[in-house]
Amino acid sequence: MGLLNWNSGQHFDHRGACACTQCGKPTPLRAHSGEPVHKVCAEDWNDHNPGAPRHQLAGRDLGTSRYHSDPPKKHRKDGAR
Numbered sequence: 001m002g003l004l005n006w007n008s009g010q011h012f013d014h015r016g017a018c019a020c021t022q023c024g025k026p027t028p029l030r031a032h033s034g035e036p037v038h039k040v041c042a043e044d045w046n047d048h049n050p051g052a053p054r055h056q057l058a059g060r061d062l063g064t065s066r067y068h069s070d071p072p073k074k075h076r077k078d079g080a081r
């Protein structure tokens with residue numbers, strides 16, 4: 001399993017930290033669903049749940065439906081026309 005891409009600002013909750021749903025320690029990070037979870041904990045969950053439903057976009061596998069990467073940037077200089 002690859003690492004998640006959570007570069008989007010939506011993953012950081014400026015209101016403060018909540019208990020991670022995986023390890024219970026405070027984290028300001030949020031999954032796409034708004035669930036508080038460390039990025040490493042989400043990646044670990046994905047590793048241990050290979051049968052979880054997948055989140056796909058345009059045929060690309062971005063992770064599980066619970067924890068998945070941000071969609072790739074649309075404006076790419078190396079992209080096909």
Ligand SMILES: [Zn+2]
Nearest residue numbers: 020023038041
């Ligand atoms: Zn955690």
